[in-house]
Amino acid sequence: MCDADSDMCISSKACKVLVMMEEFREHGLFCDVVIQCEDGGMFDCHRVVLAAVSPYFRAMFQVNMLEKSQNIILIKGVDSKSFQSLMTYAYSGEIKINFSDVIHLLSAANMLRFEEVEKSCIDLLYKNLNITNCIDVCAIAETLNYDELLRIAQIYLIKNFRWLARHSKFSEITPKQLGSVISNDKLRIASESEAYQAVIAWIKFDPEARGKHLHELLQQVRFTAMSRKYLVDVVMRESMIMDDGECRTLVLKALDHYLLPERRTLLQTQFPRKAVGQTLIIVGGRGVSNKALSSVEFYDFLEDTWAQAPSLKRARRNVSLVSLDGCLYAIGGIDADGNDLNSVERFNHDTFQWETAASLSICTGALSAITVDGWIYAVGGSYGNRALKYAERYDSIVNQWTPVTNMRLQRSHFGLTSLNGKLYAIGGYCGISEVEHCEYFDPASLKWQEITCMNKSRRNHAVATHNDCIYAIGGSSSMVGSINSIEKYNPDLNMWIVIKNSQKLSPGIVVCSCQQEGEVEELILVGGYNSDNKEISEIRKLYVKSPDYEIKRISEMKEKRVFAGAVVV
Secondary structure (H helix, E strand, O other), rough: OOOOOOOOOEEEOOHHHHHHHHHHHHHOOOEEEEEEEEEOEEEEOOHHHHHHHHHHHHHHHOOOOHHHHHHHOOOOOOOHHHHHHHHHHHHHEEEEEOOOHHHHHHHHHHHOOOOOHHHHHHHHHHHHHOOOOOHHHHHHHHHHHHHHHHHHHHHHHOOOOOHHHHHHHHHHHHHHHHHHHHHOOOOOOHHHHHHHHHHHHHHHOHHHHHHHHHHHHHOOHHHOOHHHHHHHHHHHOOOOHHOOOOHHHHHHHHHHHHHOOHHHHHHHOOOOOOOOEEEEEEEEOOOOOOOOOOOEEEOOOOEEEEEEEEEOOOHHHHHHHHEEOOEEEOOOOOOOOEOOOOOEEEEEEEOOEEEOOOOOOOOOOOOOEEEEEEEEEEOEEEOOOOEEEOOEEOOOOOOEEEEEEOOOEEOOOOOEEEEEOOEEEEEEOOOOOEEEEEEEEEOOOEEEEEEEOOOOOOOOOOOEEEOOEEHHHHHHHEEOEEOOOEEEEEEEOOOEEEEEOOOOOOHHHHHHEEEEEEEEEEEEEEEEEEOOOOOOOEEEEEOOOOOOOEEEEEEEEOOOOOEEEEEEE
């Protein structure tokens, strides 16, 4: 009887003749052949039984082969444990397939053509693919030409690559398998740096034997999808790459993409992967108890599934969440006691826990943060009833914040986005009232420049960039309460226009961009208040390409929350 979750039993009614034959085999009666396995195991058998269940043995005993007249037959490539299981099936019609042995048993069943056993092994593998066995499954499927099993196993590798790359089994992946996976346009990674790091780690496991594969694997890494800072500070400091002429050329061409933008049409551009930007991460915020939250959840757009993640070390509302080179950073915010925070938490994928990163040096509280060209910028914020005009940026390589030029106007509870490499600070609270004031920061000149003001002053609104335009969504004002409108900024005209009014918009919404086929298609609206000023758990899409900017509900968070941090990776 099979009772383990990962076991499978197959059986058929054995006739009395087979029952007697099994007894004869156990006692060595009337056996006319001995099967010797490669590891030395010996099995007394009856030719007629083997021929009845296996076309392999039927052919061996029928045709004029050497083994036909031998009393002891050596079977190479089959271990004793697997052959014992096959003999049990041959004589009884029943077999217990332990998941720990399934790969060896499948290989033996394939070779000796125990077709029912082979089919059951494949079914068990389909149902129990995991990080530990997927590389082995790929290997045996490729060796035995199981095309469908190989396809399913490779899909699993692609979907779970970021976890597999941190597993001890990753060192066993073949160069062919690794190249196939990282070349796939749908590889599920948060950042292209993860593909690069996986290649380097695999090579360094055995540099002498694997170094010859470095160039062919790096050709599948999309260096132009990395930030310029990561290329310079990390990739170009890797001696294996810089000491190899072909590998060095790959990196220098990627740098040309940034340094010589006028020549991009002449360069071979590597587009972002289609699967990047398909997971929504949500942290903190304020819940129905009116307290700051520490919980973290994420939503997979492709699978339409929610999952919980480890909580933040400290509860935070009005927290900024950003992703840089595959790492998540929860920055600033306000804690459950109303204290303005300058602390930063970083999610460690190796330990699957949040850890403390360098604290902000001057910004605190209800600030806004964003990543631009390999830096994290934190701007403004709150300190008690004061709004701040400070700005600083974070170097993830050295784990350090450095002040940059202050904004022209102090602000908290505002929106921050990037457009063409510049940071745009939109609206917010200046310490006295809400403002419609907007300005941008140019990292090249380290200067802030004012732009046209919005039509309405607002705070606690969401801001996002799409198709070279900036959108300000929802928010509130002490004069009018909730603001149920969207404004769109055109930088070419330096003009804001109101494009939609909707009761579905409210304060406390967080907005993220969602990619389809590598391009931003919709804006994702997370949480906020409803018309009764109650927190909501809805996740909605704002279809910026539709003529009427349609808003549709797509899912619900596990917790109701406003003023959360959110990012799509």
